[in-house]
Amino acid sequence: MNYATSAPAAVDQDYLDRIDAWWRAANYLSVGQIYLLDNPLLREPLLPEHIKPRLLGHWGTTPGLNFIYAHLNRAIMERDLDTIYVMGPGHGGPGPVAAAWLEGTYTETYPDITQDAEGMRRLFRQFSFPGGIPSHVAPETPGSIHEGGELGYALSHAYGAAFDNPDLIVAAVVGDGEAETGPLAASWQSNKFVNPARDGTVLPILHLNGYKIANPTVLARISPEELDHLLRGFGHTPFYVEGDDPEQMHQDFARALDTCFDEIDEIKRRARNGDTERPRWPMIVLRSPKGWTGPKVVDGKQVEGTWRAHQVPFSQARENDEHRAILEQWLRSYRPEELFDDAGAPVPSVAELHPSGSRRMSANPHANGGLLIKDLVMPDFRRYEVPVASPGVSTAESTRALGVLLRDVMSGNMDSFRVFSPDENNSNRLDAVLDVTNRAWNATTIDGDDHLAPEGRVMEILSEHTIQGWLEGYLLTGRHGFFSCYEAFIHIVDSMFNQHAKWLTTANDIPWRRPIASLNYLLTSHVWRQDHNGFSHQDPGFIDHVVNKKSDVVRVYLPPDANTLLSVADHCLRSRQYVNVIVAGKQPELQFLTMEQAIEHCTSGLGVWEWASTDAGEEPDVVMACAGDVPTLETLAAVSILRAALPDLRIRVVNVVDLMRLQDRRAHPHGMSDDEFDALFTTDKPVVFAYHGYPSLIHRLTYRRAGHGNLHVHGYREEGTTTTPFDMCVLNELDRFHLAIDVIDRVPRLRDVSGHVRQDLTEALVRHSAYIRENGQDLPEIRGWTWDEGDRERPLPADPPT
């Protein structure tokens, strides 16, 4: 339990004194950001008007973050390390901003924040100030890939950054508050998925600050033995640094870091020499007081070392002379006169105490992944065409076709592309990728194991949180990825999606942040095909969640078959700075479009399927729209029924791939003009719309359109259980019979003539449902349904459909 057993020689005390000065400077600058509007160097007495009117920010964790930063800098310089710093307790935003300013990066990035008194004044003023920078670590913070708002993702982000970056060190501070979250607790297991020979190193630093907002933390209040068991159980060798005396803590932390980096060197050396045993990676436990070096007591109450130090230790510095005196005393305790010269710049011994250029953690290009990203080497997706001689006759598993494309994307990009899935890669029919790589796995293997290897590039753990965090870290450091997931369970990462989308939105307004690869989701095993799993696995609402975010970062695609899926996936994999959501089935299903047709259809995002329509280019009686594979199938089957029963009916079939096309141009860049929309959907004819998800979304996207009152949407109504695929449609009235009945009910001129057809359809519904309940499967005529060209009046058009 003590690093001392293998401790290297003590670090030179003079050097540690300089580190202490740097730390004091960073702490001074942190407190200044929280409290000061002006008088940054305290060269005048501190007056009320120097204090911010609203005191925002989190002091409690900041001195610890700064302490670690200072020591990492020593190691980086001594060992020429390539290091980024992931700060789980990102509420301590003033810390990395202070460090970046001391390292010069801040001024390089934001030239108006100069390294002098005026720059320091601006640095302080802008923090948590309207028009300034956020209070947490954020995209605005140089050197960060990790927003400090929602807790839980420090380790998974860190591992994502480390994959395929063999020489990178990712120092990851885990706050003891964050450590209580589920996503963080799960992500400790990430070390079973690291290949020491080909991946970088994550150095976890568990910061036992002791308190959350108002409570002690669990890990700070279990016995040292229990904690040591836990961390060894996570597969680490922990080293402990505990105390509050800076001098001792500097010595101890420096030695602990040296020990860790020595061990890491040894692990990497062994791995490169072929040692395949999973290493027990070193980590550090830093136990230091919350709000360390801050005011000990305020208003008679202990602050340092308690939850009272979590945010601002006292809030009346502007109004209350005593508080203001405490603030001044606190700031002066860092001895700013020793740290900053007459101009307000850091004195040389402080200013020089950091690595140079891109070795500075605040300037490491890995933390601005768009600087490093390379285009994927993409095969021509047209080569993966699923042959379609005629629409709606042959079947294929669409995602299986995609798997072959992904296999070749993988083999062309074996150092910058990975696929991610919560134990569903093969279930989702993407197993072709295992032809060229394995699943990442550095835990024990036994005979009979299937495609497990430390160098595997298929990332599977049964934690959507860990998967999402890994992928985000991988993308933010300039690589590419693809996440396949059961549709219902992607909600597990709703809040992580939120944070990533917000990161992208903010980054779009930051010129120095370069665009990164899009986060690509394939949602499959979707709501309509949960034959095995039933109601708990049915939820198509992630789309609804996604479209609440800024339209310039979200895209939603519902390709109805394999070739459209391939075209969409190619587009998404090449794109930047989006979250792309693709929803597609994995079950054998009818194929409709040739590759040439698919490309044209996907390029326009939606369009009339003339081969399925019976309006012959005239004004239709009804528009039957569809989005999603199952709704498309049922729509075509309904058309087929109606065509046979009511040959004069003029039906226009519109298929939608790119859902955002339905919105108007003001709401989304992909949106159609009203003229385009009206030309497709008419302004006065009924539109029976079969949609993959909750019907309200289609209304939400189209409520401004002239013909919106004529739109009747069928979709998931939260009805379901373990039953047959067709019965699922019936339960939710998305099936061909309900759709056809709806058409009859909506087309005025049919009302008097089609009573018997309506009756037949209703009887068919009853007959099918009875058969399903009796036989446990769908009638052969449903299961075997194909699009019958013979019924058509006109031949297939020579031109591809538009």
Next chain:
Amino acid sequence: MNYATSAPAAVDQDYLDRIDAWWRAANYLSVGQIYLLDNPLLREPLLPEHIKPRLLGHWGTTPGLNFIYAHLNRAIMERDLDTIYVMGPGHGGPGPVAAAWLEGTYTETYPDITQDAEGMRRLFRQFSFPGGIPSHVAPETPGSIHEGGELGYALSHAYGAAFDNPDLIVAAVVGDGEAETGPLAASWQSNKFVNPARDGTVLPILHLNGYKIANPTVLARISPEELDHLLRGFGHTPFYVEGDDPEQMHQDFARALDTCFDEIDEIKRRARNGDTERPRWPMIVLRSPKGWTGPKVVDGKQVEGTWRAHQVPFSQARENDEHRAILEQWLRSYRPEELFDDAGAPVPSVAELHPSGSRRMSANPHANGGLLIKDLVMPDFRRYEVPVASPGVSTAESTRALGVLLRDVMSGNMDSFRVFSPDENNSNRLDAVLDVTNRAWNATTIDGDDHLAPEGRVMEILSEHTIQGWLEGYLLTGRHGFFSCYEAFIHIVDSMFNQHAKWLTTANDIPWRRPIASLNYLLTSHVWRQDHNGFSHQDPGFIDHVVNKKSDVVRVYLPPDANTLLSVADHCLRSRQYVNVIVAGKQPELQFLTMEQAIEHCTSGLGVWEWASTDAGEEPDVVMACAGDVPTLETLAAVSILRAALPDLRIRVVNVVDLMRLQDRRAHPHGMSDDEFDALFTTDKPVVFAYHGYPSLIHRLTYRRAGHGNLHVHGYREEGTTTTPFDMCVLNELDRFHLAIDVIDRVPRLRDVSGHVRQDLTEALVRHSAYIRENGQDLPEIRGWTWDEGDRERPLPADPPT
């Protein structure tokens, strides 16, 4: 690492033979459910038509679940334990169904499923069959509180069930797949929140089945030492049972269980004698083959003990003679002729091997909480009235007023009510509850700790997942609770909400499931008041997520002030079988309604605020609607501006508390008729609607209304950062100036006369924004704004507003 050191004497072998017979019977019935349509007792040769056409269900985990069930029954009988069984691997749904049938509960619950051959045939047929029961553990499963679809919540549900049930044992099986999830990983820490003297006992059983869908599990592939460290690190004393030989495994598991229950007895005894040291609760690690006792090899490939046993071990039993022969051999290997009598009932030695009555885990009333629930002893919420002499003049922190009510709900229900929060109880201003109880905490305490005690009833851990799981478990076992959370981070449990709402929806159709208390969310620290935390903490979309679920289980309230919040909270706390979402601010804010007015307003759910309107009961020029505290404030301020500038303008102010009132009656039971809606909102006048969340939701709820085309919604547009409260409104165009300008732009008769007013308002916006950016705070005239009655033409109406 071995329980043997303290092992009690071996269990009688004859008894274990009977347990083995019971286990074989449960396994036989499980396989039958997955595969058989008919010929349940194999009294004829197995023919294709006896096999289900679609083979659904998960065999892999089922024999382990049955094994544990059999052994728990022995302990329950020997020790007269009150026990429920939480099966994390709930995909193994056939297991508990088989057990319930053997125990007689199934027939008591579903009388058509008799304990004979015909009943067995029906039992088999209904499983995963259209019109039958789901493939997973579900509300339909007697004895369950835990849906087996989405993994991760076994332990948190178990602890929720154990709180305040001092004599209850909750045996909780954690699958090694589930153990990889974030929520499960976090929930191990729950043992720091259990009071051994007053709470029940959770006995975790980690089932190392070895495989997930397609991969080995992490915990099965770390070294035994690492696993032992991990479990001790979680605060447990683990006992290990490992092997595949049933005879040995029966002996070992029986002894391990005896050891655990002896230790639990000792822990409870010590605790009741005042020992306050946190116990290291025993737990069991069961390492057994996946698909244990199933076919070893199929088609030349190993099945038992591999991922191939996860679902159905082979799928062609109907079509393929060889597979069918394997099935028959497998079923016969359980020797059904020894287990079931001529009639098909279990033979006495099997039939009697279970506890009686409500001691049967399948019939324990704790697993049907509505049987046990008692109404809360509720104080009269009117007593907590915040005095309001005149609307919009005095301020209060609304949630602080609620805290006082919750305090007294707590003190009246000290064994059946708890409040839950992820470390935000005090931040959310509910600290009054700490006057009568403490925070639950059984880890180390030190001087200066604030309200921590093992018997505390304020449940705080920094894991929304654990909080939600505890609360669900607490409610499902018949108690009451209240969850307060930062609004943005409730998305962390989106998927858990989904599953709970689905449980309620399904339970509503199951007569024997009695209604339980509603799950009450207070979402505060909401999007408009993230002054500290900025963009990452801004997301009002949980409401959008919630309304996708069945309307008969979801309710959404946006009380604008303290008295409306109290009225709404009283209603929610008394309700059953809903998820209630209350969104309310915690910051000081203007108060509008007296308690009497608030009750009337909340009872109707929405209504005209006549005191704020200027239409004097006539046809208005414009309706200004508002929902949420900040939108209400800005709407009233806009009315005030417009009233001064355009005294002839007839404004009707409509405030919405119960959001579901906006829907039509077909869509939600609270929905208004079109006539009611039209009478409030008109069919032809512009409606400027200030809404708390994403504007699209209001369109979604109202798109069918006649006047929908006139509705102009202001809400959160995903714009924000760390800035002032008013600036947040301006960024999203929800502020008084934007609202007033929108009124001017929408009311036709103002277009020609109000150019100067519009100009003034635009200039005011510029002036305010400049002030904010210069001074870091809002102009005093914004911060200090109150509703000025003096401007009104008419006195406050004598009658309360409707």
